[in-house]
Amino acid sequence: MPGLDDLYQQLILDHYRNRRNQGSLPDPTVQVRHHNPLCGDDLTLELLIEDGRVVEVRHDGDGCSISQAAASMMSEAVAGRTLPEALELVEHFRLVMHGDEEPDEDRLGDAIALEGVARYPVRVKCALLSWMALKDAIQTHSGERTEPVPTGE
Amino acid sequence: MPGLDDLYQQLILDHYRNRRNQGSLPDPTVQVRHHNPLCGDDLTLELLIEDGRVVEVRHDGDGCSISQAAASMMSEAVAGRTLPEALELVEHFRLVMHGDEEPDEDRLGDAIALEGVARYPVRVKCALLSWMALKDAIQTHSGERTEPVPTGE
Amino acid sequence: MTTAAQPALDPARLRADFPILGRELHGRRLVYLDSAATSQKPQAVLDAMDAYYRETNANVHRGVYELAAEATERFEGARDLAAALVNHPREGVVFTKNATEAVNLVAWAWGVRTLRPGDEVLVTEMEHHSNVVPWQIVAGITGARVRFAPVTPGGELDLERMRAMIGPRTRLVGVVHVSNVLGTINPVAEIAAMAHAEGALCLVDATQSVPHMPVDIAALGADLVAFTGHKMCGPTGIGVLCARPALLESWEPFLGGGEMISDVTTECSTWAEIPWKFEAGTPPIAEAVGLGAAVGYLQGIGLDRVRAHEREMAQALLDGLSELEGIRIFGPTDPDRRGAAVSFALPDLHPHDIAQFLDQEGVCVRAGHHCAKPLMRVLGVHATARASAYLYSGPDDVEALVAALRRARTYFGG
Amino acid sequence: MTTAAQPALDPARLRADFPILGRELHGRRLVYLDSAATSQKPQAVLDAMDAYYRETNANVHRGVYELAAEATERFEGARDLAAALVNHPREGVVFTKNATEAVNLVAWAWGVRTLRPGDEVLVTEMEHHSNVVPWQIVAGITGARVRFAPVTPGGELDLERMRAMIGPRTRLVGVVHVSNVLGTINPVAEIAAMAHAEGALCLVDATQSVPHMPVDIAALGADLVAFTGHKMCGPTGIGVLCARPALLESWEPFLGGGEMISDVTTECSTWAEIPWKFEAGTPPIAEAVGLGAAVGYLQGIGLDRVRAHEREMAQALLDGLSELEGIRIFGPTDPDRRGAAVSFALPDLHPHDIAQFLDQEGVCVRAGHHCAKPLMRVLGVHATARASAYLYSGPDDVEALVAALRRARTYFGG
């Protein structure tokens, strides 16, 4: 089953089975909750930010192997980075998922294994969920976030 | 061109070229104006009703050969009839146009020539315009007509 | 009409009617178990649309020439077929673009113009979004309130609590005939009677019933019934609203434009007769022709035979899936009370991963909220996987599904 | 993109692409001169839809399996093609069921929620009902007023009087790009600028322009542009609204249901991103695929070549029809200022009789008010006959038309 193994690389299944940085922080600098409307995946992300750096990352929630593994990989890839570096990395990962940039293994770490997701458009949102939450968290922290306005009822 | 001549029988073209009872009455008992929304045909029908009988019929307006000839033929077919007879004739003609009844030449007179219209659904409304106006006029006269309510604006 | 005595249908033979079912998926036989999302189309339907375009394509209703008359005949003939299928007068059959537009037609033509603050629309917790969101939008505009009748743990409507929620403020009761998630067949005739007892209208979402069983609108007593072409062997781009003609007569129009007018002046307009008053613009002509062919195809088989087959398939799915340890199956366990759309959850496997793995094995199932998020909350899940059968689905499809699910567990379990 | 230097297109050769044009009508060659009502469809479009159903039919957007991914790709790919055709960002391209629904979307999503008593919507006397009636309905609900910009005796818009009618109360100016009755090509860029100068939106009904000439929405500067699939070699059941993305972002949704939500709770709902926010329910998937193929077909020929050809056809129709004594031809006499839909009246012959007689000779023309009753009143007629050409129409069609008209005169003249 080459197609499937291409998507579910061993590294992904490994992160899915053993999630890094899962859980919550005692005293997070910022917390956001994101969901994927297409599949109902749900993610809470917490950051500890000190001196303009992401010091600690925790994620928790419900999701498929791709979204869970992506959160796990993301948490490793950004820990220790400055906020601008982290945002740059989010943008790089987004472009990789949309097939618009070659992945940079040095920066992505294990998250490079998600490269194959780009060929599965429905799953790209799963891989991006935690990364978009990260972007939102940093922008919320920096006061740049524009709250999405629910226009319902 | 058998198909076409079947629709446009000589009698129809004759009534179209020489319309009977075209014009208006000096002192009509009842006047109605009808139009065919599909093609814009427009017809004013006037009746002189005396002692429960249609004494005189006049029609005027704009329309195709079928609708004009039908008005001309109708005016001849109903002149002199009692109101119930006239209404019965309208219903008979309507059923003939919808292919639901065999035409009764005795009562229809020249209007029997419109028989072929039944095979052209789009044109049935043309043939029916003056007959429906007649029905409306008689019902208006008898106080039975329910004004169609324009629900626009 | 067929009778219960007729022989069971043979899905393997019917498959030959559906060109796509001859295709392979990743080198395997295509096992299509997502008919609740959309059905596949038999050759007869594709042929009818193709013939329409090749032989007589023209705009309908106003054309004098032969082509236009033929097009009109085929289009209006499709209305007769749809009307006969569900036992409804043809002037109460409005063609829309899908079931969703059919519900929205009611919401905008009736709801927005009629509802007042304090009025209530009662829907159920198992409604598809298409019978929830239009009412929320209308409520936002009018100040009316949308309430939700509860679903029992067994995945059925709690009729007693539902009855208690219907009162003098209730203006409309909206209920899905067969749930696209739970498979539950709801007692809509009873619910319509409950609504009528309080003077409310009853709108039935028959999207998942009309394709799968005989539906008789007169017998149900519903005022408004919506369904969609693409789930009943027909094309995309067409849906149906069956409405009580008197309602259509009394309503202001929804979409304005060509075809639906009697006269237009710069001052005001008057409307065409029903059903055309509610069909603005060039209608989905080829789609109606395709839908008519689908109706013919289904009636040729017999909807009661389809239902009998799907009862078997529901049983087979319930049995097959129950073999998987720890599985949670949603909805009624009695095949007499349900259709053949079966949602399930495996504790260790996310629905997305299930669907992705199954795809590789040639098996198509749906993963997600199935446009029923309120129900997902009731069930306490974010998503489910759903396998749904139709007349071309057979026991071999269920076997393929269960075998693939076993392999998925191994794959992700590590 | 082709350049003006490219060779003229050869309609007789293109006819081979359209299966229906090989058919006979009453034993004669089919002379189809009713493309303004609906166009015929090339084989490529029929094939694309057929292939969709045979190869990859599945519901779009949420399916994980390969079939659904392919279906989504073809569907969203069609959006890219439509967007590129008219030079508009893809997130501003909403698929509707026809042009009429596209205008109604604006009327209900924006008009009903925004217009107040005293506000004005300005349309023109040459609008199709689809750009009149929705505004009358909205005016009835909101208390706003619909006004009509006048048409000159020459069949063009009176721009100076139109400018004078646009003022601070004007909230939207609706104008048809090319009239389906007069053929007039309106200066919509200028009108959009006039609207914007007073802070009004400009909605262009491009139903009769997009199929026939290059249309660049960015260059026109219109905020909202509607067109329809079935008049541009595409299928029935699909239309397009191109809207400025910022407008779509700011509007409340129109139809509610599946696909257009981000989240639904029993309390309220939030909406999907544009353009999906405005595409409730299962979209016209096969129809979008067919429309995409139609765009490909038209671009393969080149819209500027189509326009050049139709300029010739307009001239040929004007010349040919002028030979008939006493004929009245409506609309501009300069082929540079008009498309190839030509309405006419013969003093002694009713349009219905013309169309009926012509049918017998294999010639299809339309007779009636062409869904433009306000314009009929301006022209002082109840109906006209209309011959309209497209890329497959040739001088032989015009000759057949004129010859048949001569015979019609004899026939009815007696």
Ligand SMILES: Cc1ncc(COP(=O)(O)O)c(C=O)c1O
């Ligand atoms: C100018 C114009 N606008 C709008 C329409 C409406 O298009 P549709 O019927 O596809 O909605 C038409 C065609 O009927 C038209 O000619």
Ligand SMILES: Cc1ncc(COP(=O)(O)O)c(C=O)c1O
């Ligand atoms: C129960 C139910 N109602 C309504 C719909 C909506 O149908 P459509 O998307 O064709 O409008 C669906 C299918 O998506 C459904 O399953």
